[in-house]
Amino acid sequence: MMRQYELVERVAGYIDNPNEALLNQAYVYAMQKHGEQKRASGDPYFSHPLEVAAILTDLHLDEETIAVALLHDTIEDTDATRREIDDLFGERIGHLVEGLTKLKRLDLVTPEAKQAENLRRLLLAISDDIRVLLVKLSDRLHNMRTLGAMRPDKCKRIATETMEIYAPLAGRIGMQDLRDELEELSFRYINPEAHQTVIGHLQELAEKNKSLTIEISENLEKKLADAGIKARVSSRQKKPYSVFRKMESKGLNFGQLSDIYGFRIIVESLEDCYRTLGFVHMEWAMVPGRFKDYISVPKQNDYQSIHTTVVGPARQRVELQIRTEKMHKVAEFGIAAHASYKDGEEPALQSSAYQTLRETIEQLAEGDNPEEFLEHTKLELFLDQVFCFSPKGRIIALPKGATPIDFAYAVHTDIGNTCIGCKLNGKIMPVVTELQNGDEVEIIRSDKQTPPAAWESVVATGKARSSIRRASKQAVQKQYSTLGARILERAFAKADKPYSSELLEASLSRLARQSVNDVLTDIGRNEMLAENVILAVYPDYSPDGEGEENKPVKKGKDGKKPTRIPIRGINSDLPVKFSKEGGAVPGDNIVGILVRGEGITIYPSESKTLAQFKDEGAHLVDVRWDVSEKDKERFPARIKILVDNKPGSLAMIAEVIATHEGDIQNLSTKVVVDDFMEMEIDIDVWGLSHLTKIIKQLNSKPIVSKVERITG
Numbered sequence: 001m002m003r004q005y006e007l008v009e010r011v012a013g014y015i016d017n018p019n020e021a022l023l024n025q026a027y028v029y030a031m032q033k034h035g036e037q038k039r040a041s042g043d044p045y046f047s048h049p050l051e052v053a054a055i056l057t058d059l060h061l062d063e064e065t066i067a068v069a070l071l072h073d074t075i076e077d078t079d080a081t082r083r084e085i086d087d088l089f090g091e092r093i094g095h096l097v098e099g100l101t102k103l104k105r106l107d108l109v110t111p112e113a114k115q116a117e118n119l120r121r122l123l124l125a126i127s128d129d130i131r132v133l134l135v136k137l138s139d140r141l142h143n144m145r146t147l148g149a150m151r152p153d154k155c156k157r158i159a160t161e162t163m164e165i166y167a168p169l170a171g172r173i174g175m176q177d178l179r180d181e182l183e184e185l186s187f188r189y190i191n192p193e194a195h196q197t198v199i200g201h202l203q204e205l206a207e208k209n210k211s212l213t214i215e216i217s218e219n220l221e222k223k224l225a226d227a228g229i230k231a232r233v234s235s236r237q238k239k240p241y242s243v244f245r246k247m248e249s250k251g252l253n254f255g256q257l258s259d260i261y262g263f264r265i266i267v268e269s270l271e272d273c274y275r276t277l278g279f280v281h282m283e284w285a286m287v288p289g290r291f292k293d294y295i296s297v298p299k300q301n302d303y304q305s306i307h308t309t310v311v312g313p314a315r316q317r318v319e320l321q322i323r324t325e326k327m328h329k330v331a332e333f334g335i336a337a338h339a340s341y342k343d344g345e346e347p348a349l350q351s352s353a354y355q356t357l358r359e360t361i362e363q364l365a366e367g368d369n370p371e372e373f374l375e376h377t378k379l380e381l382f383l384d385q386v387f388c389f390s391p392k393g394r395i396i397a398l399p400k401g402a403t404p405i406d407f408a409y410a411v412h413t414d415i416g417n418t419c420i421g422c423k424l425n426g427k428i429m430p431v432v433t434e435l436q437n438g439d440e441v442e443i444i445r446s447d448k449q450t451p452p453a454a455w456e457s458v459v460a461t462g463k464a465r466s467s468i469r470r471a472s473k474q475a476v477q478k479q480y481s482t483l484g485a486r487i488l489e490r491a492f493a494k495a496d497k498p499y500s501s502e503l504l505e506a507s508l509s510r511l512a513r514q515s516v517n518d519v520l521t522d523i524g525r526n527e528m529l530a531e532n533v534i535l536a537v538y539p540d541y542s543p544d545g546e547g548e549e550n551k552p553v554k555k556g557k558d559g560k561k562p563t564r565i566p567i568r569g570i571n572s573d574l575p576v577k578f579s580k581e582g583g584a585v586p587g588d589n590i591v592g593i594l595v596r597g598e599g600i601t602i603y604p605s606e607s608k609t610l611a612q613f614k615d616e617g618a619h620l621v622d623v624r625w626d627v628s629e630k631d632k633e634r635f636p637a638r639i640k641i642l643v644d645n646k647p648g649s650l651a652m653i654a655e656v657i658a659t660h661e662g663d664i665q666n667l668s669t670k671v672v673v674d675d676f677m678e679m680e681i682d683i684d685v686w687g688l689s690h691l692t693k694i695i696k697q698l699n700s701k702p703i704v705s706k707v708e709r710i711t712g
């Protein structure tokens with residue numbers, strides 16, 4: 001067991017003039033309180049808080065934290081009280097020890113509801129003072145190191161909890177070594193066979209490549225020295241659990257894994273990091289797509305380093321991490337590297353990892369539904385994240401299962417809202433592809449885009465989901481108000497009255513609406529009549545007996561005919577649909593039917609379906625095509641074909657349509673008599689002349705007896 005003076009010496013190793021009195025007092029107090037207590041292993045109980053304190057000295061923590069570590073089990077396991085600790089050590093230490101006591105009473109692997117509440121308390125305690133977490137993690141680490149004395153089922157339960165909660169938390173605050181060790185120890189108990197297998201493989205490999213790794217290290221160090229860069233090179237082998245996780249997630253066996261080996265190059269300055277990188281890339285071929293610059297863009301947990309993979313001297317892949325001494329310290333100690341807890345100073349304030357963690361916790365703690373809280377926590381904090389890159393190398397951390405759409409929204413709402421496609425690692429891929437760690441994501445955008453509502457169910461982040469909901473709601477709203485404006489312009493022109501939004505503004509009270517936009521939207525939705533608006537603006541206006549639609553359109557004051565509503569495709573600024581009974585294409589004479597809450601449906605004017613609307617009092621609107629070649633938008637049409645009923649007929653029809661750029665959407669066939677087959681085909685075309693050309697081509701085939709267009 002570590003002696004009192006040894007502990008003080010350790011602290012004095014990194015703090016000038018440490019508060020020895022505090023350390024000594026805490027040592028003696030805890031030792032006396034725990035007295036004859038024994039651990040499951042038979043060791044004196046006091047060895048446990050002492051080891052926890054030792055772990056924290058490895059992390060170079062301040063005297064207060066070390067004292068808290070020594071005292072952390074006294075309230076729970078001895079007759080010590082909060083008041084007594086306050087009196088002896090001050091209120092701040094008392095508060096921290098009490099926080100840890102509460103945490104100790106948590107049994108995180110319990111029924112869901114209680115688990116949620118416990119987890120919440122843990123997180124709140126952490127957000128109160130990060131040192132609680134540092135002590136708790138060290139406490140857990142020591143318990144894991146000495147877990148063997150427990151019953152096997154208990155071991156497995158504690159290991160699972162460690163793997164699911166404490167290891168990710170350690171990672172979250174940048175304490176990579178601590179995380180590695182927690183994972184490694186848990187892995188051993190959770191999956192002993194796999195653990196043994198991986199360890200076996202790794203040892204075999206280490207044996208085989210022993211001289212090689214030494215050679216590479218020395219070689220690198222010497223070559224860098226020749227180039228004038230002072231560097232410390234060390235080799236490291238991947239940890240068993242990270243090897244196992246990689247095998248699991250990629251479905252690989254051990255032999256298929258590359259970069260089991262890595263080298264760490266520690267240099268003196270930031271410039272040397274990049275000089276080393278340049279040197280390494282000149283010397284050996286780099287493996288594309290593996291370069292990551294966490295120096296210019298640190299990870300959320302403050303980690304900084306350059307990562308690259310090269311093809312080494314013996315043709316094997318070698319992963320390199322390049323960083324300065326200072327960055328190395330952060331990489332090893334995470335938040336603890338910022339440990340300068342002077343009296344009265346907020347701890348670790350300069351650590352952005354702590355800030356992020358704290359903010360996340362505060363957000364999570366706002367709601368008061370524990371189930372929901374647990375769900376969020378699991379999603380946002382504990383599930384493994386994927387780290388992806390923008391083409392400029394910016395890192396975006398996303399929850400596992402995230403898509404390029406989530407990525408786009410994480411970068412900026414506007415980028416998400418205008419996203420129409422993406423490139424993953426330089427290749428065009430569907431925007432719903434699940435992102436993998438290290439993917440480089442380039443978002444393809446169009447200002448005309450509105451995010452499809454269906455994306456809502458595809459995305460993995462709350463930010464993307466709510467933004468999509470808002471954007472599609474706004475887009476629909478905008479479509480209706482645009483339609484409303486068009487309808488009003490035309491109605492006013494017909495009535496031969498000037499129209500402007502200022503005039504509307506002045507009449508809002510008479511229309512009982514809050515804003516011009518409300519009026520336009522209601523008109524667009526057909527929830528208000530254009531005539532009422534004219535009456536509101538011009539109270540003395542009297543429409544003559546004739547129905548609006550039958551009244552001849554007069555020319556406006558400027559001599560122009562009032563505009564008909566311009567129709568583009570379904571992705572335009574108006575809520576437009578096309579007849580379900582055969583569509584309509586540019587070139588057709590068309591009529592629009594305004595249906596309450598549904599926008600306009602476009603019919604060719606010869607469509608027989610139109611007759612049914614006469615009786616239902618539907619609202620007819622004058623429309624015209626507003627389509628240009630460059631829009632590259634297709635429109636739906638339906639044709640009926642009578643062909644010889646023999647093998648190959650269908651294929652030939654499909655081929656003719658395809659060669660002439662028709663896009664078949666739907667096809668149904670029925671045999672009319674034995675020799676003839678009738679097909680109905682829905683095709684998307686550019687316009688009437690395109691459709692006519694396809695019909696002509698079909699007609700020219702000997703097997704085709706008749707082709708006609710169906711307009712419903």
Ligand code: MN
Pocket residue numbers: 048072073139
């Ligand atoms: Mn403990």
